[in-house]
Amino acid sequence: MYELVQVSDSSYYIQSPAKAGLVRLNEKEVCLIDSGSDKDAGRKIRQILDANDWKLTAIYNTHSNADHIGGNKYLQGQTGCKIYAPGIECDYTRHPVLEPSFLYGGYPFRELRHKFLLAQESVAEDLTKDVLPCGFEAIPLPGHFFDMTGFRTPDNVVYLADCLSSRETLDKYQISFIYDAGAYIKTLEMVKSLAAKMFVPAHAEATEDISALAQYNIDKVQEIAGKIIDLCKEPLCFEAILQRLFAEYALTMNFEQYVLVGSTVRSYLAWLKDTDRLDAVFENNMLLWRRK
Secondary structure, X not given: OOOEEEOOOOEEEEOOXXXXXXXXXXXXXXXXXXXXXXXXXXXXXXXXXXXXXXXXEEEEOOOOOHHHHOOHHHHHHHHOOEEEEOOHHHHHHHOOOHHHHXXXXXXXXXXXXXXXXXXXXXXXXXXOHHHOOOOOXXXXXXXXXXXXXXXXXXXXXXXXXXXXXOHHHHHHHOOOOOOOHHHHHHHHHHHHOOOXXXXXXXXXXXXXXXXXXXXXXXXXXXXXXXXXXHHOOOOEOHHHHHHHHHHHOOOOOOHHHHHXXXXXXXXXXXXXXXXXXXXXXXXXXXXXXXEO
């Protein structure tokens, strides 16, 4: 774990639970794409920098989930590097309590205020074209989170953040976190058509061809949508839908799964309603979902 893997002339990734990209800008200076899950991850990344006598100039966060910005504060404090994040992700990076608050739908209770959902605050600036290194391209990847963004490097390596999961992860956990299911599918359709020397997803193996895995992720979204529609042949409240999905996929409920999968299921319900496949009605002061 935390092994430095070179994938092109100047592009690397650091093998970790959420891969961090590393790009050499010249002989001495490098930038990171994400920073790992916490202070310990930041410390291990710092050891890699020191071992190669590299100076960290900037961290480009793809999005603001805690496992991608958790090393920000430590690395910024140690190196004085700049931190950039796109759109709404920048606000969440500055104020990370927004993540568990958003997932829960209110102030998060103690069991949700931990490093896996709540990173430390860091001083982030807006990601704009003028702050990107020469030759870098920002690639919008909405769907998984609000304004998630990937990057193409000058040596044609594409860092894809969380826009897809590995087959193994999907087969084990089934329902991956998605903020906007419609945007997620559009992003994956776009990713299928991309060409690059190498693709580096945060939660799947680096590969020269991403299209098959992108389609596998699309198919899983459509499968879950179909199951939700089938469940709603009788009017059901959100909690009943969530319970039945956990039973259908043999998942185990805990606080983290309740908010992560629960938020995702709410997003599926919104998407299915907006695409006229589900209806929402109020009965006895309860919101119920039913198949059209």
